[in-house]
Amino acid sequence: MQLFxxxxxxxxxxxxxxxxxxxxxxRLTPGQRxxxxxDGLVGGTPLVVDGVFDWLAASIDQLQDDxxxxxxxxxxxxxxxxxxxxxxxxxxxxxxxxGRGIVPxxxxxxxxxxxxxxxxxxxAAQAEQVWYVRHGLVMALDGQN
Amino acid sequence: xIVFVSGGARSGKSxxxxxxxxxxxxxxxxxxxxxxxxxxxxxxxxxxxxxxxxGAQWQTLEAPLAIDQAVAQVPDGHGTLLxxxxxxxxxxxxxxxxxxxxxxxxxASTLHDARVRGLSLVVVSNDINEDLLPDNAETWRYVAxxxxxxxxxxxxxxxxxxxxxxxxIEWKLVKEPQ
Numbered sequence: 001m002q003l004f005x006x007x008x009x010x011x012x013x014x015x016x017x018x019x020x021x022x023x024x025x026x027r028l029t030p031g032q033r034x035x036x037x038x039d040g041l042v043g044g045t046p047l048v049v050d051g052v053f054d055w056l057a058a059s060i061d062q063l064q065d066d067x068x069x070x071x072x073x074x075x076x077x078x079x080x081x082x083x084x085x086x087x088x089x090x091x092x093x094x095x096x097x098x099g100r101g102i103v104p105x106x107x108x109x110x111x112x113x114x115x116x117x118x119x120x121x122x123x124a125a126q127a128e129q130v131w132y133v134r135h136g137l138v139m140a141l142d143g144q145n
Numbered sequence: 146x147i148v149f150v151s152g153g154a155r156s157g158k159s160x161x162x163x164x165x166x167x168x169x170x171x172x173x174x175x176x177x178x179x180x181x182x183x184x185x186x187x188x189x190x191x192x193x194x195x196x197x198x199x200g201a202q203w204q205t206l207e208a209p210l211a212i213d214q215a216v217a218q219v220p221d222g223h224g225t226l227l228x229x230x231x232x233x234x235x236x237x238x239x240x241x242x243x244x245x246x247x248x249x250x251x252x253a254s255t256l257h258d259a260r261v262r263g264l265s266l267v268v269v270s271n272d273i274n275e276d277l278l279p280d281n282a283e284t285w286r287y288v289a290x291x292x293x294x295x296x297x298x299x300x301x302x303x304x305x306x307x308x309x310x311x312x313x314i315e316w317k318l319v320k321e322p323q
Binding site for chain 1 (some may be wrong): 278295
């Protein structure tokens with residue numbers, strides 16, 4: 001799995017589309033688990049999973065337990081990566097960098113920032129490669145931490 | 146030579162950019178294109194702080210909007226610092242009749258002129274898109290416009306520097322993924 005991370009309008013979509021022109025794009029649906037993206041897998045075709053931030057934002061009121069949510073997506077990341085391997089399909093996940101500002105006043109915005117950051121860390125932990133996208137340019141992060 | 150320097154607030158962008166212009170312009174006079182309009186005491190203080198740290202070898206040109214005309218005034222082959230694009234972008238959107246397309250085209254022609262006449266042009270801007278942005282259309286319009294300018298600059302520049310705590314990270318020369 002490869003993870004692309006970057007800020008708003010940083011060029012993530014273009015960077016991924018240029019490198020995986022044949023990919024199927026899967027936008028996460030609020031209320032569904034991450035593993036639902038496995039439905040988008042076609043043998044030999046790269047799968048790009050997008051919309052993580054909106055997915056988290058839309059479900060934040062329903063999420064009772066942030067730790068449980070995290071365990072679920074960690075488990076799903078593993079299953080999704082495995083499913084992609086079984087289908088001989090490259091897997092790409094796109095996430096937003098939103099953590100470089102001041103602490104939000106609203107509790108749910110702080111939670112959202114936390115969840116988005118945890119998701120990014122968890123995806124990066126299972127990624128073979130992490131790419132940081134900035135102003136249309138792409139840098140490889142070595143992740144040796 | 147075109148260099149794009151950006152980073153967060155007080156990350157040391159201007160210092161890195163000034164050193165860059167100094168390196169590129171050797172003993173020749175240097176030009177400073179200021180996009181800031183001084184409209185209150187705080188802005189006057191910020192401008193004074195930057196001017197004092199730059200020293201006397203700099204000729205200042207003020208260009209709240211007409212960066213193309215300011216660059217046109219710089220003699221061929223001279224080092225020039227444009228500080229900063231973030232402010233210029235807000236002035237294009239909120240203090241001019243220019244459309245976003247016209248603003249983008251104006252930056253493109255400014256870069257082209259600098260390139261053709263051999264200027265060493267260093268452009269400074271702020272990274273503001275890695276935050277949980279307010280959920281309103283106007284903020285997103287501004288961020289989208291600024292990012293469009295950053296895209297253009299990053300594509301045109303020979304060197305793209307991200308500044309973190311005064312340290313510059315080179316983005317343009319790194320190997321791209323296969």
